[in-house]
Amino acid sequence: MNLVNCKGLSKSYGDKKALNQVDITLHAGSPIALVGPNGAGKTTLFSLLCGYIAPSAGEVNLLGHKPGSPELLGRIASLPQDATLDPNLDVLTQLSFFATLQGYSDKNAKAEAMRVLNLVDLASSAKQKPSSLSHGMAKRVAIAQALMGTPELVLLDEPTAGLDPANAKKIRELVKSLSTNTTFIISSHNLDELEKLCDQVLYLEHGQLRQSVSMNESQHDDYITLTMQHCEPSALIEAVLNLADISSIEERQSNQFLIKHNSAEVYGIEIALLNLFKQRNWQYKALLKGRTLEEKLFS
Ligand SMILES: Nc1ncnc2c1ncn2[C@@H]1O[C@H](COP(=O)(O)OP(=O)(O)OP(=O)(O)O)[C@@H](O)[C@H]1O
Secondary structure, eight states: OOSEEEEEEEEEETTEEEEEEEEEEEOSSSOEEEEOSTTSSHHHHHHHHHTSSOOSEEEEEETTBOTTOGGGTTTEEEEOTTOOOOTTSOHHHHHHHHHHHTTOOHHHHHHHHHHHHHHTTOGGGTTOOGGGSOHHHHHHHHHHHHHTTOOSEEEEESTTTTOOHHHHHHHHHHHHHHTTTOEEEEEOSOHHHHHHHOSEEEEEETTEEEEEEEGGGGGTSSEEEEEESSOOHHHHHHHHHTSTTEEEEEEEETTEEEEEEOOSOHHHHHHHHHHHHHHHTOOEEEEEESOOHHHHHHO
């Protein structure tokens, strides 16, 4: 059964078309990214998937059910972009309350609340009120709430926005570690982060699904992305073009080059590049098989 199925999904606010005829089929597995510029329709799509709003046209199904169906209780969860905590209740009390709403007994609700707080490394803050939490801690509590009951599908709207790099890394590691049992759909503007985490990337623009990119394809395509410490671009380009099986090389950003080759044996190209750097005493920073997500989406 498909995890998510959208067919001709559209949503208008007045005469503003926020989503326009979107078809999406998603399967359970590795995290899936949802990207797109401000106003592209990402939050609208999440809200439709969660059943917070109804479509203007088209269909949406999750695990074979309409959003908001009782059959989905405890099986899907979401972290809204603007999730807020109740300022009057300590963290444990409010998470326990949400667990009872999911059907847990009082005793089990507390245990489940502590389990998810442990997952986000905040068990020691269980008795704190939201006002005494930092922004990053409050975000982790909201993520803990989404993880209650080990749902099959979790929608995270900008889960690491505003977090410092260490906290953002913790969230990424958590998502990775839970991905065996839960499929995450993550909306974010941080392409580097999504590249590390996700196998599939959906690109929305002006309410339409423009691209669906598989990150695994990078293992099989004919590109290498080369980042140098610093170099003389023209000398590098000339030297690389003289190597066997190179079709083209372009400087795409400062010190970053996209190499297209026509060899089935990418290791041969990599070894030739490393030999060249050794001969010329050039320092490289990174050799990436394939193209970056940014290149795939915007070139
Ligand atoms: N409640 C609403 N009433 C009217 N227009 C809305 C409403 N919610 C969203 N829109 C409009 O729908 C479009 C899509 O908005 P949405 O919030 O889904 O985009 P987004 O991709 O999540 O943007 P961002 O990256 O800025 O969060 C925008 O043009 C927005 O102004």
